[in-house]
Amino acid sequence: MDIKLEIKNIIDKNDVCLFMKGVPEAPQCGFSTAVSNILKHLNINFKGINILENETMRQGIKEYSDWPTIPQLYIKGEFIGGCDIVKEMFEKGELKKLLETKNLI
Amino acid sequence: MALSIEEIKKLITSSIPDATIEIKDLMGDSNHYSAKISSKIFNGKSKIEQHKIVYKSLQGKMGNELHALSITTEGK
Secondary structure, three states: OOOHHHHHHHHHHEEEEEEEOOOOOOOHHHHHHHHHHHHHOOOOOOEEEEEHHHHHHHHHHHHHHHHOOOOEEEOOOOOOOHHHHHHHHHOOOOHHHHHOOOOOO | OOHHHHHHHHHHHHHHHOOEEEEEEOOOOHHHHHHHEEOHHHHHOOOHHHHHHHHHHOOOOOOEOOEEEEEEEEOO
């Protein structure tokens, strides 16, 4: 399957997706750990996609979002940002508000 | 190859001339940086757009030579 289509399917099927290094139970990078911990703190069920297991996915997601770094957070099909943006939104209470608006909390 | 603070500043300034940039080498290893950047160019843009402008100025080095650069952006 085309990688872009595969990514689109994952994003469509899961309300909250985190493309990350490692898995939610054992992230393998400080930035992936940070975002994963924020989602856990907010008690959000999310789908973690380990890009270290799939080189095509690793390149594909960067092109899909036009964003050069991992992790990448998607909520209801929308690209929210990487670690810096998610952290900033969390600290300002904006992430919680967004999740509430989307009926995910 | 790691990038120095000066090289990062030069890259950002070349595409965002009015940028005020503050960079810290977080671990002293020339590999983990944080950058605070403000510019008029960010005014009215979303955080994603602002960060994309910074990533573009780094000419593909982000995620390659530059492993860790934490970015904070604001308008002027």
